[in-house]
């Protein structure tokens with residue numbers, strides 16, 4: 389075990405040590421920052437402004453910081469509530485970070501994180517409000533896709549925080565009623581690695597045993613409903629269509645998320661008939677559908693997605709919009725941009741620069757980017773800017789990645805025109821942002 393350097397009073401905190409701290413600001417990742425004798429602690433289960441007894445759970449890399457849980461609150465925040473889930477708390481399920489915080493304060497904490505990431509990594513000072521998704525009052529019973537972990541005996545549960553241990557959560561309070569009704573936790577699942585429970589909005593719920601290598605014995609397609617309304621310079625638009633997605637494929641897990649994100653993206657871009665649009669990291673074509681409807685038959689949409697099965701689904705989902713072209717490729721490959729190297733060691737694994745795909749146009753009017761948690765990266769963002777789109781919408785599930793890519797876009801001559809953030813993962817520290825950028829010389 390790595391000892392952390394002792395504080396001025398000579399004591400050394402180690403795993404299991406307890407200390408009283410004043411809890412400081414929220415930090416990215418579901419914890420707050422506190423200090424003890426000059427040492428930094430990332431404290432879970434606390435709220436800024438509280439005084440709490442914390443127990444050290446882990447020594448951070450190189451002993452530079454400590455992770456800790458608040459095990460006793462000595463001075464409570466007025467925003468502290470009793471966690472609705474009995475499986476939440478120190479040493480318990482790691483799925484939720486904020487069960488002990490009143491939902492409005494959960495959103496203001498997430499807003500502080502987004503604002504801080506943009507300030508620190510992009511040098512921008514932006515007012516941020518995290519909006520509740522319409523109809524979501526208490527932050528419970530929203531999660532339409534849950535992957536249950538299994539213990540050695542095949543009993544389902546959810547993982548302990550930063551651990552492979554399985555906590556026998558019998559009723560996850562953020563799981564949608566359709567997931568609960570599948571009663572995955574009433575059975576044992578010998579031989580499986582995990583069990584996925586999915587309750588799609590437009591077809592029947594399914595429970596899938598996931599095999600050792602991630603394969604699924606019977607991985608059916610499900611139907612999800614894309615509904616969105618937005619207003620822009622050209623009026624109010626409503627989109628409603630059912631889309632096919634693999635049961636284990638990507639679809640937003642909050643039933644209100646797609647409407648919120650598509651609505652904000654399309655309102656921000658104000659797409660005109662006849663324009664050319666790119667949907668990057670397109671999945672089964674959610675944004676491509678909205679863009680395709682907006683540009684109409686005189687326009688063009690190119691939707692780039694790496695997952696071959698998702699692209700097949702996008703082709704079916706968008707077959708009635710023949711001016712939308714789904715392309716099966718990694719976005720970086722499609723732009724001829726070198727893939728990010730692992731480890732970044734000089735001289736090793738020189739990044740391969742693929743040939744640019746002829747299917748990707750060399751100019752565009754608008755671009756939607758909806759990358760995975762790691763973000764698009766500087767190479768892709770520069771390639772997007774080279775298309776000289778009048779507007780770019782960046783849909784982000786990680787505020788740090790958004791802030792890094794924002795910095796690149798600003799360096800390339802774009803300004804952040806609007807930012808909306810949505811609480812599509814209540815009770816957890818996660819937040820989804822829609823940032824719209826415009827060319828400064830437009």
Ligand SMILES: C[S@@+](CC[C@H](N)C(=O)[O-])C[C@H]1O[C@@H](n2cnc3c(N)ncnc32)[C@H](O)[C@@H]1O
Nearest residue numbers: 638669670671674693694695718719758759760
């Ligand atoms: C956050 S999801 C968004 C999907 C879609 N826009 C939606 O809203 O349903 C990110 C998508 O990017 C895809 N993806 C991940 N890395 C990629 C890459 N390098 N190039 C292209 N697609 C990628 C994933 O398969 C996934 O479908």
